[in-house]
Amino acid sequence: MGIMNRRKKKKWLIWGISVILAGAVAGAFIFMPKGTVAFQSELAETRDIMTFHNFPGIIDAKNxxxxxxxxxxxxxxxxxxxxxxxxxxxxxxxxxxxxxxxxxxxxxxxxxxxxxxxxxxxxxxxxxxxDYENLETNVKVDEMSIQFLETGQKIKVTINAFAKELSGTIAAISNEAVNENGVAYFSVAVDLEEDEDLRIGMSTEVKIIKEEAKAATVLPMDVIFFDNANKPYVLQPSKDGEPVKKGISTGINDGMVVEVKSGVRAGESVMHEPNEEGLLEQLFWR
Missing domain, CATH: 2.40.50.100 (RNA polymerase II/Efflux pump adaptor protein, barrel-sandwich hybrid domain)
Incomplete structure (x- = not known):
């Protein structure tokens, strides 16, 4: 019984500490005087950004x-x-x-x-x-994406078993779609470069560029905010160091970074509030 009671007390103690820390974080955001918690900064960078269509496939013999x-x-x-x-x-x-x-x-x-x-x-x-020397992967492409493909197009193919990326060339696109569960799919055959590790039946992932922006100004997604009209903006430092809103226009995003078309230039700094870990660090170590 003594061991069980000590375990229960330890469990409640850990839970209590977690609640106190969560309350401290929430209270810090609400009651801290202006300027007590420093904002973090992020620099806009120049980078190529691309988005992709991804289609699963299976390796088969071409002949x-x-x-x-x-x-x-x-x-x-x-x-x-x-x-x-x-x-x-x-x-x-x-x-x-x-x-x-x-x-x-x-x-x-x-x-x-x-x-x-x-x-x-x-x-x-x-x-x-x-013919085990000339292999291809056969993929199903939905009717909304087929417009982005053409025979002779060079693409990248990931071999899932090895996490290896190979070059491929679209060899054929079916003229008729097959309807599966209300979705129309076209069959696309992709010739693969020779590789001794390939085996018939292996699964693949075909990657085709959907959108691309060369030398784009980019920012992480979590530093971009939206107003009540759903227009994007960032926070930039004013002369007194306090953040001010700056409207921007955005382009494509890859799930990590966003293309910024106007409002912020590469090398300029934007501000954002620290996350819980950063806030606790400022609370206890500043």
């Missing part, structure tokens, strides 16, 4: 072939085994009547579905070839 028997036949000679590399035009097998079954792509023999002297019906899968 694959499933060879089917076009009529009843019997194979007398099979020239390949699973795992063999073949070139377009190589003879894969020969029928009992001397007909040659040839590869129509470069690739690897991924599967054999027949044996020598085994009779086959029309439509039998005889061999599957997969």
């Amino acid at each position: 694959r072939e499933t060879v089917l028997s076009d009529k009843p036949m019997q194979i007398c000679d099979i020239n390949v085994n699973v795992g063999d590399q073949v070139r377009k035009g190589d003879v894969l097998m020969v029928t009992a009547f001397g007909e040659e079954i040839k590869a129509s792509i470069n690739g690897e023999v991924a599967q054999l579905g027949v044996k020598e002297n085994m009779p086959m019906a029309a439509g039998t899968e005889m061999v599957k070839l997969v």
Whole structure:
């Protein structure tokens, strides 16, 4: 019982200290004399800023072939085994009547579905070839974003398994959308640069630039405020050091910083109130 009581007292003590600190912070903002708490400053910087469209995808072979028997036949000679590399035009097998079954792509023999002297019906899968050297990622792009894409466009592709970014080129865009749960998607094939780590079935993230501002004046999002009319402004120091409102116009943002089109120039300082940690530091250490 003594141990349990000490634990309860410790818990209530910690809770009580937390409440006191929170009250101290809140009271400081309300009752502190003007100028007691110093504002923090932030410099406007020059930086390129971009926003992106992101689309998930899956890696697949750009070229694959499933060879089917076009009529009843019997194979007398099979020239390949699973795992063999073949070139377009190589003879894969020969029928009992001397007909040659040839590869129509470069690739690897991924599967054999027949044996020598085994009779086959029309439509039998005889061999599957997969080109593992030329891979692509297939992504679904919504109808609102398809306007930003075109064949031949260079893009960046992140391979999620390795957090690796590769170059890609849009090879094909479907002419018809597929409707899924009320949303229309277009299929987009993106050729990938060669990389020995890639495997079919891996997930990808395709990144395409949506908006871009070169050498823009930027500020962190948390130093920008909005008035009752939802117009943005910042706080700048006056001659006596007190903050005054300065209206600005903004452009794009990347979730961290905002493009400032007018009102503040690169190198100029803006002011903002310290967060709880900064306020406590000023309260107890100044």
